Amino acid sequence: MRTHPVLRIAQTINLLSLAIWMGSTAMSGVVAAIVFPTMRKLDPTLASYPDYSGDHAILGAGQIAGKVFLTVDTIQFICASTALGSFIVMLMCGYSLNTLARVLRSILLCCTLGLLSYHLLILMPAINQDLQTYWDAAAAGNTDLADTHKDAFLAMHSTASRTIGGITLAVLISFLLGLWTAEHASPTKAPEPA
Secondary structure, three states: OOHHHHHHHHHHHHHHHHHHHHHHHHHHHHHHHHHHHHHHOOOOOOOOOOOOOHHHHHHHHHHHHHHHHHHHHHHHHHHHHHHHHHHHHHHHHHOOOOOOOHHHHHHHHHHHHHHHHHHHHHHHHHHHHHHHHHHHHHHOOOOOHHHHHHHHHHHHHHHHHHHHHHHHHHHHHHHHHHHOOOOOOOOOOOOOOO
């Protein structure tokens, strides 16, 4: 029996969305690991924050990383929606949950979507609020208020790092399970010689 062509297209889209999702979250960590030490080494004084007497290196690196993470969160939302939608199409086209690996794949996708929802809807709004207040207070030269919100951000940073790390690992495992359990086209039978 041949695999339904829509199922094969949905599988391809599903695996591609998981790969892009995983790559974007992994690279966001790499960017942060490069930007913050580099800024510390450069030890800049930012002209846009002339009256802020706090650490300009963290301020500058945070501005860059903040834009990267916002972009990555947008990519995550698009890829997660695509992964879920394509998986639903796969199920509708005959992809059955008839093995443990396939059941694990579906459960892991649901758990990853739950973790991403926590990240996007609960954790990041609180972090972004502290970051924006930190940047605004620094721009106004209110170092005490800026540092208070910087410290509040840093207190949540480890949770955000663990969440993104967990999402990256879960998406990697989902991708590998997707490869392992993919439906393949049945070979066509060669015509018998007359």
